[in-house]
Amino acid sequence: MERFDYALSRYKEYGVDAQKAIDTLKNVPISMHCWQGDDVCGFDSQDSLSGGIQTTGNYPGKATTPEELMADIDVALKLIPGKKKLNLHACYAIFDGEFADRDAIGPEHFDKWLNFAKERGMGIDFNPTFFSHPMVKDNLTLSSPDDDVRRFWIEHGKRCLEISEHFAKETGVPCVMNIWIPDGIKDVPADRYAPRKRFKESLDEILSIPYDKSLVYVTLESKVFGIGLESYTVGSAEFCMNYVNQSGITPLMDNGHYHPTEVVSDKIPSMLLFNEKIALHITRGVRWDSDHVVLFDDETREMAQEIVRNDALDRVFIATDYFDASINRISAWVTGMRNVQKALLFALLQPNDTMKAMQDSNNMTELMVLKEEMKTMPFGDVWEEFLRQDGVASDYITPIKEYEKKVLVNR
Ligand code: RNT
Ligand code: ZN
Secondary structure (H helix, E strand, O other): OHHHHHHHHHHHOOOOOHHHHHHHHHOOOEEEEHHHOOOOOOOOOOOOOOOOOOOOOOOOOOOOOHHHHHHHHHHHHHHOOOOEEEEEEHHHOOOOOOOOOOOOOOHHHHHHHHHHHHHOOOOEEEEOOOOOOOOOEOOEOOOOOOHHHHHHHHHHHHHHHHHHHHHHHHHOOOEEEEEOOOOEEOOOOOOOHHHHHHHHHHHHHHHOOOOOOOOEEEEEEOOOOEOOEOOEEOOOHHHHHHHHHHHOOEEEEEOOOOOOOOOHHHHHHHHHHHOOOEEEEEOEEEOOEEEEOOOOOHHHHHHHHHHHOOOOOOOEEEEEOOOOOOOOHHHHHHHHHHHHHHHHHHHHOOOHHHHHHHHHOOOHHHHHHHHHHHHOOOHHHHHHHHHHHHOOOOOOHHHHHHHHHHOHHHO
């Protein structure tokens, strides 16, 4: 308590109210991706992970049943402060009786997830799964030249819209339904236009079914390349930005999906200027991989600052998206989720108005000094206080290691 009092007074010197920052952060929902717990396997197919994404590592304890995954998510949720949402993929459908393929799934296959979320007071976000399935033909889905393939995946998209709306109605929280297709080509294509045209038409068809736009926010996620799809991706940044603009859906930027020197932090204000809402997949790209665990690093902080200083916390859907199979998967969840929240708290603790005024009056020397000063403020004490007020212990590795010993290693 004493340390927080000191932090309060230090931040006050800069005109920042640290308790207000904590109060704001408490109400910012972060959508936690279910797929960190089982290396993006899901329950509906024996196919191995495809789509140009890959998990590497073989840490013991991977969840292989819905019960295990839910139990693991529960352990993670208890160690993550603040407001959470559950982010599900269609491949996590649970079949108690008869199996239904992706073009035939319905809300009933997600009853257990819905109850799980409801019991914990969480909303649900949803993702059609356009990978790890025999109907992915030559690495193509919605952009395939094969009519049957395209029709199968269009139907999948429609089914998912219906499921998303059901989630929103049942939980009372709007559902973000994110469309990402892996479609791409390994080597230099002969036709870049036609697959994109087909993708466009497929999307039009999916979105032609009626759905309540205040309940379901459909987002579209772009990507620069996938593993084995290095030369061409159908859903490029330009494709997605234009499609979103024309159709009135919401753009989703995954910060692992751009050229290595491009930063999503710089894209956020431009996208906010032209879109009512935007969505983010927060991850950490490392060389060829777009999906390392989120750290409290410069770019994560910078993205958070672009959200906070543009007063856009209620305009940005924030979700995590990464998968690491080489470390304890629950720890990976907690570390990444906490780091997103830390970055937001750090952003909320900056004297943003003072800094903006310095920029506008071209006091760049003072601005640099102030920014550097803020880095060594007693931020950790405010973070600890946030945890304390939320009733979450600061130490999460001890309970996770205990769970690992008791449960995970015996799987
Ligand atoms: C892949 C995309 C996509 C996936 C999830 C599993 O590069 O980021 O969002 O990670 O759909
Ligand atoms: Zn993503």
